[in-house]
Amino acid sequence: MTIRKLVAEFIGTFWLVLGGCGSAVLAAKFGGAGNPLGIGLLGVALAFGLTVLTGAYAFGHVSGGHFNPAVSLGLWVGGRFPLADLPGYVVAQVAGASAAGATLFSIASGAAGFAIDPSAAGTFATNGYGAMSPGGYSLQAALICEIVMTAMFLIVILGSTHQRAPAGFAPIAIGLALTLIHLISIPVTNTSVNPARSTGVALFGGAQAVSQLWLFWVAPLIGASIGGAIYRWLGTDGRPDITGETRA
Numbered sequence: 001m002t003i004r005k006l007v008a009e010f011i012g013t014f015w016l017v018l019g020g021c022g023s024a025v026l027a028a029k030f031g032g033a034g035n036p037l038g039i040g041l042l043g044v045a046l047a048f049g050l051t052v053l054t055g056a057y058a059f060g061h062v063s064g065g066h067f068n069p070a071v072s073l074g075l076w077v078g079g080r081f082p083l084a085d086l087p088g089y090v091v092a093q094v095a096g097a098s099a100a101g102a103t104l105f106s107i108a109s110g111a112a113g114f115a116i117d118p119s120a121a122g123t124f125a126t127n128g129y130g131a132m133s134p135g136g137y138s139l140q141a142a143l144i145c146e147i148v149m150t151a152m153f154l155i156v157i158l159g160s161t162h163q164r165a166p167a168g169f170a171p172i173a174i175g176l177a178l179t180l181i182h183l184i185s186i187p188v189t190n191t192s193v194n195p196a197r198s199t200g201v202a203l204f205g206g207a208q209a210v211s212q213l214w215l216f217w218v219a220p221l222i223g224a225s226i227g228g229a230i231y232r233w234l235g236t237d238g239r240p241d242i243t244g245e246t247r248a
Contacts, residue, residue: 005085006092008063012055013096014103016048016067017200021125022104023047024190045182048191053175060171068194069093070220074154077228078235080161090196097200105204118206126205127192127216135187142189143219149181150193150223151230158231192216193223 023044030038039047056065064081066072069090075081105124108114116124122134129142137145153174159165160173178193185191192198198216202209 005063006088008059009066009089009092010096010099012059012063012065012067013093013196013200014100015055015058016051016194017097017100017197018104019051020044020048021100021197021201022107024122024125025104025108041186042183045179045186045191048182049175049177049179052178053171056171056174063089065171067093067096067196068220069196069217070150070194070224071154071157073221074150074224074228075158077225078154078158078232080158093196094199097196098203099200101200101204104201116205118208122190123209124205125190125201126209127190127198127202128209128212129189129215132208132212133188134190137188139215142215145185145188146192146216146219147223147226149185149191150220151227153177153181153193154224154227155231158228158235162235189216193220195220 023039024047027039027047028041028044032038052065052067055067059065064075066075066081066089072081072086072089072093076083076086108124119131121128121132121136126132129137129139133142156177157170157174160170181193182191185193195217198213202213202216
């Protein structure tokens, strides 16, 4: 593992959080209710997809373009990523997300009357369940949603980056998958599927957001492991994977 890979993961994750969460904080409700300039839920979902799509094209050839601890873990489970590189990637991703959260806070606080309500659902693009869920969904619903969405995300990633998949189109499939995931799950948890993304904004969202952060580490990591395991089983074809084991 080289420092270039870690820097790429830092910048890529920074871009994902700044672009995705920034659209939610700065542009989703711009101008107030009924103002056509606000991008709303659809715009935020598309912004997250675009950050991954553009980031993957920019940095995929350097680091693989993970930008997400759950993706790194799922790729290891799927036999596409060495375990020795996992800790460094996670540190770089969380650092990039935290830097983006700080940058976004600096920008947002420049508006007159800006304030973060730590008791409000989705405040500062944070994730949550119960009273902190945009739609008031329970802990159980949030847990299931995050596990399933992350598992499917990993299956799409592993499938679209397979050597037999059409070359050059993986970032498009991955970006569209993340857009779809947000369209489904923003009302439930404000959509995480990425522990770094959740951490980067929770640090500025107040004590309640931080107290619920555990779920947005546990559920995506479980989901990514499930998705990686499923695809590794589906994709067995007799060739060695990155771990050196032969696929049956």
